[in-house]
Amino acid sequence: MENCLFCKIIKGEIPCTKMYEDKNMIVIKDIDPKAKNHFLAIPKSHFKLLADMTEEQSEMLRQCFLTIPKLQKELQLENGYRLVINQGDDAGQTVFHLHIHILSGQKMGWTPA
Ligand code: AMP
Ligand code: ZN
Numbered sequence: 001m002e003n004c005l006f007c008k009i010i011k012g013e014i015p016c017t018k019m020y021e022d023k024n025m026i027v028i029k030d031i032d033p034k035a036k037n038h039f040l041a042i043p044k045s046h047f048k049l050l051a052d053m054t055e056e057q058s059e060m061l062r063q064c065f066l067t068i069p070k071l072q073k074e075l076q077l078e079n080g081y082r083l084v085i086n087q088g089d090d091a092g093q094t095v096f097h098l099h100i101h102i103l104s105g106q107k108m109g110w111t112p113a
Contacts, residue, residue: 036105
């Protein structure tokens with residue numbers, strides 16, 4: 001997808017701190033962390049919303065969810081973690097390539113705003 005930040009990161013055209021990569025996804029450090037540890041798991045196929053997802057992309061996303069818990073050590077998930085997927089304006093989605101925020105390394109509260 002042209003002009004998509006995360007597609008460019010996946011292609012290696014924009015630098016990132018890469019924590020993990022396989023055929024389905026890359027996991028990078030978020031450039032502006034909102035928790036002690038903040039990573040982004042980015043499926044390699046471009047789509048914006050769960051509502052736009054094809055069957056093939058849903059299988060890719062399933063593989064992402066299966067892999068994340070296996071990265072306990074690399075991502076410091078041992079004490080628990082939070083996954084967030086922002087969808088659209090009200091959620092504050094700013095990059096329109098679906099991604100899973102992985103937050104860990106601290107106790108987290110619960111505030112929608
Ligand atoms: P969202 O607001 O859910 O679309 O999340 C986009 C995330 O991408 C934000 O947490 C940003 O801090 C993060 N981000 C933006 N640009 C970069 C970048 N170049 N490398 C890593 N993370 C980024
Ligand atoms: Zn993209």
